[in-house]
Amino acid sequence: MDSILSVRGVGKTYSSGHRALDSVDLDITRGEIFALLGPNGAGKTTLISIICGIVTPSSGTILVDGHDAIRDPREARTRIGLVPQETVVDMFETVWSTVRFSRGLFGKKMDKAYCEQLLKDLALWDKRDNQIRELSGGMKRRVLIAKALSHEPDILFLDEPTAGVDVSLRREMWKLVTGLRERGTTIILTTHYIEEAEEMADRVGVIDKGRLLLVEEKAALMHKLGKRELTLALQEPMAALPDALADWHLALEEEGHRLRYTFDAQAEHTGIPSLLRKLGELDIGFKDLETEKSSLEDIFVDLVEKDQ
């Protein structure tokens, strides 16, 4: 694996005593879109801020394309473009001068051809001489991306790219980000929308209470999210699962009082009718049955429980 970013044992305790991150390990592959998914306060912004050199970690090491972000922050930072949650631009500046100024901050010589292409890619070329305050919300967000990409970084961080954005703008953003990846930029975004991770990411990391609970290929995670469960409250407790039920993915719970069947919600055949027929044949009675879909919430709870 060609890793462009390597995070090892990164922890952060704020001066308030709050432990915002707990020994995070993460490797980002060059060219991928990685989504860091977690609820409010999970530690997403803290992790991004540490990687970008804005917040000092309490422990751990970070390599950005081989450069130590703590000992050699300048080299590391040059390779990173950050689109923060909050707008930080001068509203009276023009689009063109904002991008040019930003590039200059990284000590890069002006490259008109690059900046022109960047603004064209972001559909901002026609607005290059407009002041930022004259632009729509969607355009302002694109200016932030242009600003973050002005110094030709290898990795682009997007902190909650679609927070407070309407549905059509969100879709536009998703398309844009996928387009950037096609140009070879590695993208790391934070979100608390599962659909956002689903729409864009190649891999997803789930973070909660400062701990990275899992990192998976999106397809594998969605498969987990697509699971449903059927639970049967049995009339008589069962000591063990009979061999005749080996074809179904079953588990006995609560000392044999409950039978839990996990199945793929997306599958055409759930296996439920045949399971119920088989239970009838085996004379296994049940008092009650319920089905539920495993949500992101369930996955969090499950992961945290397993973790403990």
Ligand SMILES: Nc1ncnc2c1ncn2[C@@H]1O[C@H](COP(=O)(O)OP(=O)(O)OP(=O)(O)O)[C@@H](O)[C@H]1O
């Ligand atoms: N400067 C700070 N001093 C003390 N605590 C902080 C500071 N910054 C963040 N925290 C706390 O650290 C925790 C993680 O915050 P962080 O902003 O990283 O979460 P997040 O996952 O980005 O959340 P959101 O989705 O709301 O942006 C929160 O409990 C927050 O209150």
